[in-house]
Amino acid sequence: MNPITVFLKGIGHTFRLFWMWLLLFLLIFVLGLTVAIPFAEVMQDSIGNSLEISKLLPAYDHTVWSDFMNAHGDKISGIVNQVRWMVPVFLLAYIFLNGGIVKSFVTISEGFSGQRFMAACTQYFWRFFRLFAWLMLFQGIIAVLLYGGAFLVGLGGDFGNLRSEAIFTDMGKFILPIHLFLAIFIAMVGDYTKIRLVKENKYIVIFEFVHSMGMCLRYFFRTYFAYLLDISLLVGVYALYLFLAPMIGMTGKTAILIMLMVQTLVMFFRLGTRLFAIGSANVMYDAIQQKENPQIINEVQEGAQTIVPTPIVAQEEPQADAVDNDEFDEEDQEHNEREHITDWTPYQDK
């Protein structure tokens, strides 16, 4: 359960799902093109034939840009409006796709299947949407508690009591690191909750969140360190980009094309770091389950799906309100066949 090993395995799993990674990237790239291409057309049609536009090649020129926006801003505003709705819609789409992403990691030993991917997207969408809502709520509560608390303590709840801006940095030195720490922790628990929702086919999101939080707290340093490795990789990618960008510049067509490729790679790897986090969370989850329930683990192999089978005991009929969906469906059938269970019971966790 070495976090570095787990993280590297997560990266390895992501590369095994390269086609999924690439398709997701292409989706984002194409959405970006739907904004960039109209923008280029507006710019070309309006000032493309002006001598002034050449001033935008070596660097940003405020006069040229502002005159362009003043004269043609109405056309740009259409593009801006498009971005305004595209971002929240994309977020919904990402929540939808998350089901397939997590399922693909959970069934990594079976390889990537587009059909399974799309089925999982549909199957888990509402649960992931609820999880998203819970996560946003928790993030909001943390922010309100921290910054609201600082406002009450530092300013007595009234900006009129502000005597010096130094209070912002004095309090910020403590609050910002705490906020960052907690925000990352909540996001990490969210990833583990997704793994759990898919692996265990659970439905009550908040219960699984609490369960995942407990697990993360029990193995706090390992889980958090692995997550920090992922964030560090993301920061490193951007640091490298910011280092390279001035060297490449964008003052000629060749340099522009090189930069376009560099930026594309940066975006590809940025998406990758998100997938690495989910992948390593999946590996860590399996390792933790292996550690906590070694006696009833049937198979312990790299990449194998680890299942905790329900002990065969007499069980009561499932309560109607205990699960969201107690209809016997295809997945339950598959599950029973896989587990050689002949008595039908809805799959439950103890």
Next chain:
Amino acid sequence: MSMSRYFLVGLFFIASLSVTYAQKAKWDTNLSTRIANYDISVTLDTAAKTLTGNELLTWYNDSPDVIEELRFHLYLNAYKNTESTFLRGGSRFGRLPEDELGWGWMDIVKMEDEYGNDLTSGIEFIHPTDDNEKDQTVIRVPLRKPVKPGETAKFDIDFVSKLPRIIARTGFEGEHYYFVVQWFPKLGVYEAKGERGAKEGRWNCHQFIPTTEFYADFGVYNVEITLPSGYVVGASGVFQEERKNRNGTKTIRYIAEDVIDFAWTASRDFEVIKDKWKEVDIRLLIQPEHRDNAEKYLQSTKYAFEYLNEHVGEYPYTTFTIVDPPIYGVASSGMEYPTLVTGLPAFTIHDGVRQVEMVTIHEFVHQYFMQMVASNEQEEVWLDEGFTTYYENRIADHYYGEKSSEVSVGGYNRGDGEVSRLSYTGMSNPRVAPCATPGWEFKVGNERTIMYHKTALWMKTLERMVGIETMDNIMKTYFERWKFKHPTGTDFIAVANEVVTREHGNKFGSDLNWFFDQVIYGTQVCDYKVRSINNRKQTDAIGIFENTNGDKRWRDRRDEEGYNEKIADYRSRVLLERVGDLVMPVEVLVRFEDGKEVLESWDGEARNYELIYERPEKIVSVHIDPKQKLLMDIDLNNNSLTTEPDDAPVVKWASKVLFWMQNALQSTFFFF
């Protein structure tokens, strides 16, 4: 004299030095006609936020008229209630105070002339500007004994001023900060017939309008301030002495000579930093948490000193004080008073964001245009704010870079002059009002853009049109001729016409009134455009031409041999358009594919103007105003056209948009 007596004399001398510290003025004669002179002693009550004072006004009647009444500004009454003209201007001044202590007012307790006549009962509020009967910022005081031409009259005034919470320029905040301006009964300006266009002698004493500032005569201010010890004080003029009183207060005296106003400040928190520019003592009163900005304040001030002394005229005073307000007193920031200005409270601001420097430079320039050249800030706001903005732009761009003087952070650069231009050219309605509109007639809140930035922009255009040396000569002449006086816009125009004619003859016409009529008194907008370039290759057969023998023959135009006309390869047509309604003569640069260039002149009057060329080479580009003299043009991008566009800039910025868009999309799932 015995040794002990020498010792006592020496001790007395040393002791007197610790009590009295006075700088002598640099000049031996008055700089101005000292019309309104004030001896004021005032006590600040920090609990009640009041100033209780006595003012001895010595007024010199330099007009040919017998003056039968005086008019005063009681500016603090603008903060008395929401019915004042100032506060009816509304919510732009932020949150109004919610308790009685937060409001301001000014009362004259007693007014007597030097003969002992009590004038108090005759005081009445008047409303010369907007007929708001509830406004109490101007009073008239009938005199028992009129003041004859050339006479000097004295008036003894007891007053009480209640300072408001700082919502605009003046007042207090908490227990720690006082910024005290327009705090005493201030005499208006009597303008004789012919002065500033007056058709007959009149008092110029406007109500306090939200979109305007102040106007007063020059004089000497001898001011004594008593306040609790423990406050650091800054004021206009020169510090004279400080006396500690037995009741825990101290009394500080300042003298300001040849100034139009007197402002002061007090705070328990100020740190004092002293510096010097040549013989001028610079004093920076700064909040401890803004200490990092000290160098920005001081360096920008010195730049402004250096530049204006070289390009406009000498700064004659021996002191200059910069006040750095605390964040909760930000409504007192960015203002100018004689030899004292307020800067901008800024905390941990990036060195590449130069708002502190820009504000400091702007307020310093006001020492020239507002203080020394004391135009009427209410009737002709453009004459001081516009001129000041013009020099702010020049100084900032000169020392910090034309394209980066205001902001230079991470590849994002903006120049101060650039931003000033764009403030005007980016207006949704740049025709909203002429520059010459009196301040109180601006109804829609665009006064700042028109009076500050449009004025600065046409001044910059004038500079590029006539050349910077001529522009400097215009401003130097204007400054020398009108310092310590009250000029009008027509006075400035007269100076400009005089200097330009002297240096350029009739190059720009018999005078520049055609220019000033449009930019100062008109609302015309400038926009020139290259509409099209058309290069037509002449390959078609044209028709019948005479050969050298005079015989008519049919021919193809390419076949020139034996024919009278030589035929060019291209017939190129350029169409220029005057889109806007401002007319300016412009240059047009036409460039051909062999690299040759032709510079044409166009008077800029016609709506459409055509240039035709028949040459072997075709036109590759046309540029109206290639040197960008005409900065008032609201769209510089359409001033040029090329037949060989480079699409690299479009590809570059489109790829940036692609990158940013992908970042934005991926950021949505940063925490999910």
